[in-house]
Amino acid sequence: xxxGVTDLFEDYRIIGGFRLPLGLDGxxxxxxxxxxxxxxxxxxxxxxxxxxxxxxxxxxxxxxIEAEGKVVTNLLHMTLSWxxxxxxSLRFQxxxxxxxxxxxxxxxxxxxxxxxxxxxFNTKLEFVYDNTYEVALNILNGSRFKVYNEFFKPFRxxxxxxxxxxxxxxxxxxxxxxxxxxHYQKIHKQIVWASRFTAAKSYGTKKLIYYLGGVENWLKxxxxxxxxxxxxxxxxxxxxxxxxANLRGFRYNIRNxxxxxxxxxxxxxxxxxxxxxSPIRSELIRNFQVVGFLDAGTAxxxxxxxxxxxxxxxVTRPVQDLESANNSNPVxxxxxxxxxxxxxxxxxxxxxxxxxxxxxMDMAYGSDSGAKTPRTWFIxxxxxx
Numbered sequence: 001x002x003x004g005v006t007d008l009f010e011d012y013r014i015i016g017g018f019r020l021p022l023g024l025d026g027x028x029x030x031x032x033x034x035x036x037x038x039x040x041x042x043x044x045x046x047x048x049x050x051x052x053x054x055x056x057x058x059x060x061x062x063x064x065i066e067a068e069g070k071v072v073t074n075l076l077h078m079t080l081s082w083x084x085x086x087x088x089s090l091r092f093q094x095x096x097x098x099x100x101x102x103x104x105x106x107x108x109x110x111x112x113x114x115x116x117x118x119x120x121f122n123t124k125l126e127f128v129y130d131n132t133y134e135v136a137l138n139i140l141n142g143s144r145f146k147v148y149n150e151f152f153k154p155f156r157x158x159x160x161x162x163x164x165x166x167x168x169x170x171x172x173x174x175x176x177x178x179x180x181x182x183h184y185q186k187i188h189k190q191i192v193w194a195s196r197f198t199a200a201k202s203y204g205t206k207k208l209i210y211y212l213g214g215v216e217n218w219l220k221x222x223x224x225x226x227x228x229x230x231x232x233x234x235x236x237x238x239x240x241x242x243x244x245a246n247l248r249g250f251r252y253n254i255r256n257x258x259x260x261x262x263x264x265x266x267x268x269x270x271x272x273x274x275x276x277x278s279p280i281r282s283e284l285i286r287n288f289q290v291v292g293f294l295d296a297g298t299a300x301x302x303x304x305x306x307x308x309x310x311x312x313x314x315v316t317r318p319v320q321d322l323e324s325a326n327n328s329n330p331v332x333x334x335x336x337x338x339x340x341x342x343x344x345x346x347x348x349x350x351x352x353x354x355x356x357x358x359x360x361m362d363m364a365y366g367s368d369s370g371a372k373t374p375r376t377w378f379i380x381x382x383x384x385x
Contacts, residue, residue: 011037026051040082047075053101067110069103087131093124119157124150132184136270137287138351138358138383139192145181152176152208152240172205174239182385187267190274195265196385198244202258206239212262212299212343213254215246215362217381227253233301246385247295248378249345249366255299262297264385266349288352291384293362296344305341340369351384358383 002017013036018029030047054068077095084090097120105111126148132140152174158165178200185193202208209232218225230253243252244260270289272280280286298305347364360380366373 011035040080043077043079043081045075045077045079047073047077049073065109067103067113068106069101072100072102074098088127088129091124091126091128093122093126095122096120097122117157119155120152121155122150122152124148132182135186135190135192136273137353138289139190139268139270140184140194141186141192143183145179147179148177150176154206154239172237172239174202174206174208175204176200176202176208190270192268193265194268194384195263197261197263199261200259206237207258208240208242209236209238209256209258210242210244210260210299211253211256212244212260212297213247213250214243214252215248215360215378215380216243219379219381225252227251230254230256232256236301244297244299247297247343247345247366248293248347248349248362248364249295249373249376250343250368254343254366254368255297255341257299257301257305259301259305260297260299262295264293264295266291266293266384268351268384283353285352287358289350291349291351291362292347293349293364294344294346296342298341298343300341343368345373349378357381360384 001019002015004013004015006013013034015032015034016030018027020027026049028047028049030045033044035042049072051071052068053071054066075095075097077093079091079093081089081091099118101116103110103113103115126146128144128146130142130144132142132144135141153168154171154173155166155168156171157167178198180196180198182194182196185195187193200210202210211226213227214225227250236258238258244262245252246264247254247262268289268291270287272285272288343366345364345366347362349360349362351358351360353359358381360378360382362378362380364376364378366376
């Protein structure tokens, strides 16, 4: 549920909302304030989320137990935007995120578990250009892009003798630089050819890992969305993670790394709106669209995904020693072979507005180093890029 108020001249705007899960096992709410009175636009946001979680906890290097707990996430966020024109602006963002896990005392082991607190400070500077305009729902014309640099810094905060002790020492940092470029080319009437290219690189003492594949807001069992077969670099210290979508035809994590590049291109055809000149009252019929798409991308570590030390080119497998009775010392074989770091998917999709939600259904095939994946259906919510 969301409620918003604004003044007569729309100089100020306040939006607040909350969400309760059907199981009543958590809560989520936020308050958002916007000020547009001066040329410098200002936005302040506070957000809090409480969820129950159950998982494995490492008590010591030799013992792992299962514990249930409550995860509390608090966000404070500020955005300052300076417009150069109607279409371009420079934006600065700063924020704080705090995650705290409270473990339920169900037995002696969980009673002795200390609460886990993580704090993160981040800043972001980006230049945004946008001259697009909406022709219809999910149909745009024009171009827009942004280039940005982002900084994340974890820190420790302790409350001792009613005093707050904050330390930024020996916690590492993460930097991210990237860009997102989109163009919507009108073909005829409402038919549009939409393209997007996005790329980013993580750097610093710690890294952000990108999981390539899947779609945004995917309506599927989370345990079946993630590809467990793609290796993750063991020599990298990852602090953050992010899903990089869309790459239809594959599950999440078909490729991963601290850098990524992704291309999406698709033709969107609102069939009934294109063929019928008179107004259409039904949202389902008016917004029905057929989409043909192609997605291609990769994620990698290091300077280039095509270097010889790329982990996608090397597979290590134990080979059992037949001369040994218990095979306690197996032979380790390292095999080098070519595996294309770039994967792509293609197919056709359908979109429309159903019960107030924009629903997308895509049928896709993927290609990984010449191997074609089986036909996969992707059902998700929300408009396209």
